Amino acid sequence: MITVTNLSKKIGDVQALDNLSFSAHDGHITGLLGPNGAGKTTCLRTVFGLLAADEGHAEIDGIDVAKEPTKAKAQLGLFPDPFGLYERLSPREYISYFAELSGMSKNDAKQATQNVIAQLKLEDIADRRCKGFSQGQRMKTALAQAIVHKPTNIILDEPTRGLDVMSTRLLRDILLSLKAAGHCVLFSSHVMQEVAALCDQVIVMADGKVVATGSPEELCQQTGKDSLEDAFIQLIGTDEGIAA
Amino acid sequence: MKTVIAMVRKELIDAMRDKRSVMAGLYYAIGTPLLMCGMFMVLIGQLSSPEDLNINITNSDNAPDLVRFLNNRGINASTDEGVSVKDVKDIELIISDDYAENMAKAKPAEVTLIADNSNEKLQKSIRRVELQLQAYSSEMGSLRLIARGINPAVVQPVKVIVEDQATPDSKGGFILGIAIFTMIYSVFISGMNLAIDTSAGERERNSLALLLSHPISTRQLVLGKIIAVTCFALLGLLLILLVSKFAYTFVPWQELGFSVNISPDFMGLMLFIGIPLAIMAATLQLFVSFMAKSFKEAQSYLTMVLFVPLALSMAASYNIAPDVLEWLPVSGQQQALMAFIKGREIPMLQLLVSSGATLVLSVALALGLEKLLKSEKVVFGL
Known part of the structure; x- marks a missing residue:
């Protein structure tokens, strides 16, 4: 609310x-x-x-x-415009980093990242670096970051x-x-x-x-x-x- | 704290993958000691043995004794064997036709020295020739007095004795100063790119607002970034120490009468003293680059700002106003390290004060950073 x-x-x-x-x-x-x-x-x-x-x-x-x-x-979870991706990190690292910043422990963050990757069907790009991602892939990564900590x-x-x-x-x-x-x-x-x-x-x-x-x-x-x-x-x- | 650790980990992973940041540190840490080594080798070669001086001597046949005298003192005639034309200085010594005759009659025998005295490159050589000519003249005079049964000391009313108090160590002070300066400066250079990337770069990529929208305090954010940049700076310092330890063994220090020995003790002390310096370098660079709007702007500001530690450190090795400098950041630590490597006692009080000042400056800058990041203008570049 x-x-x-x-x-x-x-x-x-x-x-x-x-x-x-x-x-x-x-x-x-x-x-x-x-x-x-x-x-x-x-x-x-x-x-x-x-x-x-x-x-x-x-x-x-x-x-x-x-x-x-x-x-x-x-x-709060924020899906910003522009996305603000870190090009040298993979989506998995990126998502779990922000999960930790939202207060999760390292292990919880890892688990939550795995869940959100499955939820958004990010498996194929999860361990590639964000550099060179298409707009759709970027959107998914940014969205995963916004909802990972539920x-x-x-x-x-x-x-x-x-x-x-x-x-x-x-x-x-x-x-x-x-x-x-x-x-x-x-x-x-x-x-x-x-x-x-x-x-x-x-x-x-x-x-x-x-x-x-x-x-x-x-x-x-x-x-x-x-x-x-x-x-x-x-x-x-x-x-x-x-x-x- | 957990958040700060997560941030430091991310910043370091990110930086390690950034070729630009890693290379900037590496080039400096590896290149500088090698460059210094080459420079020292040339410098020591020049300091330790004065080169032979080749000049033109006209009518040298008239004064074989004088020519021999000069020759013994490293001043050769251009006609001598093994003297190539391009090594001959533009100095001419003309021995008069009646030189031998006048010399034999104990009359003043004339020699003429022709050279351009306004040519700075020649001045040192001209003085050297003049000095040797005078030395020859007074030696001949003494011999004549002795031949006439007079003690030559009567024509030397004043005897000047020069005692050189310079020890081999203090002679090498300048070289030592430069060597230590390059190491201290590495904490400023190594972390610079990361500092820019993680501040101005972060804003340029639009990730700063995203970062701040998370439940972290600006203090945590500032701490995380400072620690990451400090780690990088210290890594650069460690690297330059290792490379220097290896490279400086090739310099012929013994010719100067002392040696620059990068001992494990020195490395330990340098790293320890380097910690507050690295923290200050990190906060200073982050502070400056957060004020800049873009990566490039930050780069140009930082190059200007880095002149300050450069000036402090240089002044310390040239002994300009050394009393104040002992207490200041950078130069204070530099002087303590120089004392250590010369085998003298480390000025503890001065080292503590300058390290303390370094830390106080860092805290002030960190608080400033915290304030900057709370400002909408800085975060969004409004």
Whole structure:
């Protein structure tokens, strides 16, 4: 469970987050949908405590990130954008390294790495160095890193960017299975199809503000449009519409 | 602690697989002692035996005795056997036509020395010829006085006695200083690439934010990186000691009257003294490269920063302002090591103070690093 309350953050002269509030629940997939520059990544970084909010706070399972960062981060898994792989390590070394950083003992980390490698069908590349991996292989390695320590909350930043159809499907299946296992999945995206196909709840963001919240169907109903794409344009584009 | 160990292990595995990091350390540790050896051999050759000086002597037949005198002191005429033309210095000694006649009559016999005194390369040789000519002149004078029954001492009212207090060891101080300096500097060079790779490189690869999103404190992160870079620096030091031990046996030290013996005792002391130095080198390099935005930027900053230990160490071996330097990081340790290898007593208090200062500096830099990594600007390069 991730709860964000009245979050505001200014980066330079830009108001990146403007009184942002939402919550993502366990056993749900929540999509953070917004155009480029809406503040999605800033929002996720603030949830991770990497950026300090000017106002408001973010809570992970009821723990304030700013106050108890280590405890809060132990409940989180991050699938970053870009992935941040270590090219000279193999996925097995990479995954178990981050498992240890998440607080597991060396042996537990090894076991958990073996499990996640089997789960994501990484066996064929598990002991090759990451240098030269395809985008799909990189995605799988990064995802394995995010879920190896079985955090209750998993955050993905633009997970489908640059992936082919097969990799996207695989990712989708994994996210659905995480949801079925009761995890709280929060991801940011600007791809409508992804959000429409996966999300139980969509948070539409523009200019650092929440514009609308609801399931894809609810958003369509609310705007009177047939597709999420039209609904999205309607929701964020009203200003532009008036200006035009 | 467990987390820190995991980080150090990962950093070392990562670094060992990075050819650039390993090579930077290896080239220095193996290349420098060999280079030094070659340099010392040339230097010792020049210091120990002054070369023969070949000059042009005109009318040498008029003064066979003078020519013989000069010859005995290593000054040869260009016409002598075995003198090749290119070895002849541009100095000409003209013996006048009436030299023999005047000499026989005890009148001043004229010789003319022609050379360009503004030519710096020649100055030393010109002085050498002048000195020997004067020596010959006063010897002849003494002989004439003796022939006339007068003690030559009456024309020497002042007798100057020069006592050279330089011991063979202190003469070699400069060479020793350089040899030890190359070893100390290895802790700065060996870990440099790893320090850049694990800081500026980490951010360039976008893995820094991922690392910080894990439940670890910045202190653990900083410690892990410092320990990893320190290990690498000490490894470089160990390597250069081993190579030096082997290579320095080939230098003809005996010609200088002392020897640079890389004994196991010295190696042990050097490694021990090297630990605080390596820690400081690691924190300094990490601190500087975390401030840089990219790998290349970090490289250029670090080359500038590394002039500071270079200057300290060099000053210590040239004896510039030695009193203050004994207490400072790098130069303090350098002087203690020089004392040890010269067989003198190690200045314990100075060594303790300079090592302490080294550690205090390291802690200050580490705390600075911790603060840097909490800043959004540094982490994301905003």
